[in-house]
Structure formats: C-alpha cells, structure tokens
Amino acid sequence: MSDELPDAGQVEDYTQAQMAALLKKFDEDKAALTKNQKAAVARYNFKKNKGMDIVFADSPGAAEAKAAAATKPAAAKPAASTGTSAEDILKTLPAELQALAAKDPAELSKDEKIALAKAKSQAMRAASAAKKAAEGPPPEDVAHDKALGFEHAKHLQERFGDALAKWQMQTDKPYAVVKVDRVRDLVRYLRIEMGFDQIRDLTACDYPERTTMEVVYNFSRHRDHAHLAVKVILPRPASQDAELPEVPSIMGIYPGADWLEREVYDMYGIVFNGHTYLKRLLLPEGWTGWPLRKDYDLTKEQFVGLSETGEDIVSFRSEDGW
Amino acid sequence: MAKLITQIGDVDAVPPEQDPNIILTSVDKLLKWGRSNSLWPLGFGLACCAMEMFATIGSHYDIARFGSEVFRSSPRQADLIIVPGTLTKKMAPRVKKLWDQMPEPKWAIAMGACASCGGPYQNSYSTVLGVDKVLPVDVYVPGCPPRPEMLLEGLMRLQEKIRNDPTISPGLERYLKGSKS
Numbered sequence: 001m002s003d004e005l006p007d008a009g010q011v012e013d014y015t016q017a018q019m020a021a022l023l024k025k026f027d028e029d030k031a032a033l034t035k036n037q038k039a040a041v042a043r044y045n046f047k048k049n050k051g052m053d054i055v056f057a058d059s060p061g062a063a064e065a066k067a068a069a070a071t072k073p074a075a076a077k078p079a080a081s082t083g084t085s086a087e088d089i090l091k092t093l094p095a096e097l098q099a100l101a102a103k104d105p106a107e108l109s110k111d112e113k114i115a116l117a118k119a120k121s122q123a124m125r126a127a128s129a130a131k132k133a134a135e136g137p138p139p140e141d142v143a144h145d146k147a148l149g150f151e152h153a154k155h156l157q158e159r160f161g162d163a164l165a166k167w168q169m170q171t172d173k174p175y176a177v178v179k180v181d182r183v184r185d186l187v188r189y190l191r192i193e194m195g196f197d198q199i200r201d202l203t204a205c206d207y208p209e210r211t212t213m214e215v216v217y218n219f220s221r222h223r224d225h226a227h228l229a230v231k232v233i234l235p236r237p238a239s240q241d242a243e244l245p246e247v248p249s250i251m252g253i254y255p256g257a258d259w260l261e262r263e264v265y266d267m268y269g270i271v272f273n274g275h276t277y278l279k280r281l282l283l284p285e286g287w288t289g290w291p292l293r294k295d296y297d298l299t300k301e302q303f304v305g306l307s308e309t310g311e312d313i314v315s316f317r318s319e320d321g322w
Numbered sequence: 323m324a325k326l327i328t329q330i331g332d333v334d335a336v337p338p339e340q341d342p343n344i345i346l347t348s349v350d351k352l353l354k355w356g357r358s359n360s361l362w363p364l365g366f367g368l369a370c371c372a373m374e375m376f377a378t379i380g381s382h383y384d385i386a387r388f389g390s391e392v393f394r395s396s397p398r399q400a401d402l403i404i405v406p407g408t409l410t411k412k413m414a415p416r417v418k419k420l421w422d423q424m425p426e427p428k429w430a431i432a433m434g435a436c437a438s439c440g441g442p443y444q445n446s447y448s449t450v451l452g453v454d455k456v457l458p459v460d461v462y463v464p465g466c467p468p469r470p471e472m473l474l475e476g477l478m479r480l481q482e483k484i485r486n487d488p489t490i491s492p493g494l495e496r497y498l499k500g501s502k503s
Contacts, residue, residue, distance in 0.1 A: 283448070284412050291447040298445055306415040322414040322456050 009039040011047065015058040019044060051149030092123050140168070147174035152194060152226050160186050165233075175216075175229035183232055184248045187217070191253050196221045196228065199250075202260035204268045208294045211236045215247055215270060234270070240289045240296065249274040267292035284312035353491045357401070357427065358481035364400035364420065365393035369407025371434040371467040378470040388477055397423040402480070403457070404473070408436035408443060409450040421457040427491065429460045429484070431476050438462045 005022055006013055014022060019040075026033060026041045033041075047054050093101065097119050100112055108116070136142070147167040148154050153174040157164060163182035168175055178186050190196040196219040205214045217230040234245040249272035251258050261272040262281040269290035272278055280287060284304050289296055303321025305313040313320060367375060378385050385391050394400040397420045409417060421430070432453045435441030440451030453459060460483060463476035490498075 282412075296447065298447060302411065302447075304411045304415055306419065312412065312415075321411070322418045322450075 005037060007034050007036050009036040009043070011040055011044050012055050013057055014040060016056045017058075019056060051146065051151075092127070093119050143167075143169040147176075150174050150226070152228060155194070156186075156190075156228075159189065170229050173227045173229060175231055177231045177233060180232055180234065180247055183230075184250060184253070186230065187219075187250045188253050190219055190228070190230075194221070195223060196226075198222065199254040199256050199260070200227075202250075202257050202264065204264045204270055204292075206236065206268065206293045208236065213237075213245060213268065213270065215264065217250070237269070240269075240293065244269045244271045246271045246273050248272070249278075251275050266290075269293065284314050286312065286314035288314070288316075350490050350494050351485075353494055354485050354487060357491075358484040359389040361388075361390045361402040361429070361477070361480070362392045362394050362400050363390055363402040363404050364397055364424070365395050366403065366420065367406050368409060368413065368417075369434075369436065371406035371437070374467045374470055375404060375406045375433065375473060378473045383470040383474065385474065385477070388474065388481070390477060397421075398425060400424055401428045402431065403428070404431045404433050405437045405453045405457075405459075406433040406467075408441065409453050409456065410448050411450055412448070414450045414456050417453070418456050429480055430457055431461045431463060431473075431480060432459045433463045433473060433476070434468055435464060435466045438464060441466060 005018055005025070008014070011019070022033075022037060022041060023044070026038070030038070044054065097116055100108060100116050105113070144167050147169050148157055153167065153176070156176065157167065160178075160182070163179050163186055165177040165179060168177075198220050200218040200220050201216070202218070203216050205216065207213065213234045213236045215232045215234065217232075218227070219230070220227045232247055234247065237243060237245060247270060249257070249261055251261060251272070252274065258275075258277075259281055261275055262278060264270050265272060265275075265278055266280040266282055267290060279285065283291070287302060300316060301318075303315050303318050305315065305321050307313050315321065367373075377383060379391065379393065390402070397403075401424065403417075403421060403424065405417065421428075430453070432438045436443065436449070437453045438459075440446075440449055443449035444451065450456065461476045461480045463472055465472050468476075
C-alpha cells in the first residue's frame with residue numbers, strides 16, 4: 001500500500017483518500033512509511049489539532065494554495081510596500097512636516113527631527129492599521145471563528161448557545177462570555193459532561209473605562225489538555241461603598257474554587273452567592289475597601305493591630321496599629 | 323590569637339614576655355565579646371529572603387563559624403531577630419509580639435530591601451515600608467535578596483557594634499547596682 005502513496009512531506013500533496021490510507025498505515029505499521037510520509041502525518045495532525053484549514057490535492061482551491069505557497073516570499077514584498085512605502089507616508093504628513101522632510105537631515109534641529117520622526121511613525125501605524133482593516137473581516141470575527149474551530153468550544157456553543165454572549169480568543173485559547181444567571185448550569189455541564197476536571201484559576205478584572213467588572217474562570221482537562229476560559233461580565237459599582245456585584249458560586253461544583261472565590265471577594269468585592277464561608281482570605285476581617293479595584297484610595301492608610309485575644313484590629317489611626 | 327585578644331581586652335597592657343598567658347580586660351568587655359560571638363537568632367522567615375537565610379545556615383556558608391547556628395524556635399530563647407522579607411500590615415503586629423517576647427539584651431537585623439524600606443512595594447495597600455516602623459533595627463542588609471555573604475557581613479557588623487557599644491551591658495549594670503546596695 002505504501003507504494004501507491006506519494007513520497008512527499010506536504011499535506012497538499014495527498015488526496016483526501018490517500019491521506020486516510022496514510023493515517024491507517026501509520027497506525028498499523030509505522031516503520032514501513034518513509035520519512036516524508038511520516039512528516040506529512042505529523043503536519044496533518046498538527047493542523048487538525050490547531051483547527052486549521054486542511055487543503056488536499058483533490059480539494060477545490062488546492063492549486064491556488066500551492067501556487068501561493070510557492071510564490072509567497074516573492075509576493076509578500078511588493079504587497080507590503082504598497083501603501084506603506086516611505087514616499088506614500090510622506091504624502092500623508094502636514095505641509096510643514098513635508099517641507100522638513102525634503103530638507104537635508106543635517107540642517108534640522110533636534111526638536112524638528114523628533115517631531116518628524118513622531119509624525120512618520122504615527123502615519124506608518126495608521127497606514128498599516130488601515131491596510132489590515134481593508135484586507136479582511138474584522139479581527140473579532142476572525143477570533144470568533146477561530147475559537148469555534150476548537151471541538152470543545154463548538155460542542156459548548158451547540159449545547160449552551162443561548163447562554164453565551166460571544167466567543168473570542170485569548171492568545172491561542174478560546175474563551176466564552178456567559179450570562180450571569182447561567183454560570184452554574186454551564187460550569188456543571190463542563191465538569192460533569194465535558195470532563196473539564198480542573199479549575200486552573202478564578203480571578204477578576206476591573207475596567208473603569210468600560211464600567212464593567214469581569215470574573216474569569218479558567219478550566220482545563222487532563223485527558224487532552226484542552227483549555228477553556230469563561231468570563232462573566234458584571235456592572236461595575238460606582239464606588240467602593242456601593243452595593244457589591246453578585247455571581248453564583250461554583251464552589252459546590254469545583255471545591256478548588258473555594259479559596260479562589262474568597263480571594264476575588266477579598267480583592268474586588270464581588271459576592272459569590274452560595275459560597276459557604278465567604279470571608280476575606282488575605283486581608284484582615286475589618287479591612288475597609290477592595291484594594292484591587294482601580295478606584296481604591298491608597299492615600300488612606302490602614303493599620304492592623306492585635307487584640308488581647310489575638311484578633312486583628314483594623315483602623316485608620318496609626319496608634320491603633322502594631 | 324592576637325585578633326581574639328584585641329577583641330576582648332587591652333593587649334598592650336600585658337608585658338610581652340607574658341603574652342599570651344595573661345589577658346587584661348574588663349568584665350563588661352568580656353561579656354560583650356561573649357555575647358557578640360554567641361548570637362542566637364530567632365528561626366523565623368517572612369518571604370524569599372528567608373531562603374537566602376536558610377542557605378546561610380547551611381553547611382556551605384555555615385553561620386556556625388560566627389557562633390549563630392543555634393536558631394531558636396522560641397523568641398524567649400533568642401537574642402537576635404533577623405527579619406527576612408516583606409513585612410505586611412497583617413504580619414506587623416505578630417512580628418512586634420515576637421520582638422516583645424525576646425529577653426534583653428536583643429538585636430535586630432533587617433534583611434533585604436523590603437525589610438529595610440518596603441523595597442518594590444512602595445504605594446502598596448498592604449506593605450509596611452520598613453521593619454523599623456515596628457521594632458528598632460541595628461543593621462540593615464541591602465539586596466533583593468541579599469546573598470548569604472551579605473547576611474554574614476551584616477552579622478559581623480552587628481558583632482562589631484555589640485563589642486564597641488559604649489554603654490555598659492544591661493545585665494552587668496543591674497548586677498553592679500545589686501552588689502552595691
């Protein structure tokens with residue numbers, strides 16, 4: 001059977017049927033394959049695991065893809081230079097800066113040079129951003145599609161689509177934004193049905209400019225190292241004293257979330273409904289305020305002392321401390 | 323031997339033919355010399371500096387060369403507190419308590435940038451900016467964290483300080499007062 005298969009290292013050199021045969025052969029008798037064929041199997045598996053598009057020799061568009069790959073180094077250069085060449089950039093600058101640029105660099109003063117360089121880099125950035133925008137769909141859509149390219153993400157979208165607001169990528173891992181009232185359902189499903197057996201982290205972020213707070217859950221499962229992040233977006237309280245935002249606790253589903261939730265409560269003042277022992281984890285009991293929120297006032301120093309029975313006393317007066 | 327004698331007493335007062343059989347010194351000087359070479363530190367650590375402290379205790383750097391290998395687990399048996407690491411506000415009253423439980427005479431070494439001045443945790447909600455806000459520090463050892471050599475240097479400076487202390491030893495003063503009455 002090995003004779004029928006081409007001795008080539010690229011996935012594109014195989015038809016779909018040939019690849020299936022190659023994979024079967026790989027499972028049965030690895031030693032009979034050539035080095036190139038093994039490389040093709042490895043490339044195929046890599047692409048499959050990463051959720052990339054796989055182009056076979058007989059699939060439509062294969063010829064173009066192959067041609068593009070062959071001419072890539074040559075074609076990339078002129079494409080990059082259009083719209084971002086030095087002359088084009090100069091044309092977008094204001095008139096006085098254009099005049100400066102036309103002069104001999106030795107004649108320019110230091111300030112002029114700096115101004116020119118700044119304007120140039122700004123224009124360059126704007127040009128590359130515009131180019132990127134013109135080239136394809138917005139990056140959010142690309143990330144959404146990429147996130148759903150993961151098998152577990154797709155499965156979750158099919159099962160819990162109504163509870164999920166959006167899908168995005170967090171570097172190379174997918175994350176979903178889930179509605180607050182469905183958190184516990186979704187997390188239970190992740191743990192019991194999908195086999196995510198570890199909660200890697202549970203933390204929060206404060207975004208004053210978006211007036212939101214986020215609780216971020218990171219799950220993974222040991223059997224295939226799949227990773228999934230889930231975020232809950234909450235309205236941000238107007239001040240440190242305002243009513244605290246609430247999310248359901250997942251402590252009953254992942255016992256490991258116990259202290260993580262307490263820490264988030266301690267630092268951000270997010271209440272986890274259903275937590276059995278929601279007390280400050282690191283700071284002393286009587287502490288005022290939520291220190292990792294952006295509006296925490298560092299100028300009001302707090303002091304900690306010990307009572308006769310060994311309990312912490314927190315006070316704004318320095319004489320009460322240590 | 324000559325170095326040892328200068329640490330204890332006045333070597334020039336001894337006639338050369340009798341050296342080294344006779345050492346002239348005062349009781350106070352002898353006490354200080356003894357104390358400086360038998361500092362018993364409190365076995366206690368706060369942060370990463372403690373790791374360097376453990377390395378100093380270990381056989382490679384060997385703090386026993388300076389008579390300080392007896393790390394006590396009770397403050398009542400220790401006369402030196404090395405504060406190795408970041409002091410948080412929650413920990414501060416506990417450290418103060420340990421310090422208060424140590425019997426006189428006692429000394430303190432602030433080990434590392436955090437214990438000396440708060441280190442990188444300026445503008446933090448939780449950090450005490452320097453252990454000297456809680457207890458009187460004799461020697462500050464800079465570094466983040468200081469290498470074991472640095473801590474040993476700090477210990478030697480403390481020994482020097484104890485030996486050259488111009489005041490009379492507290493215990494001796496009490497003894498002398500008691501014998502007079």
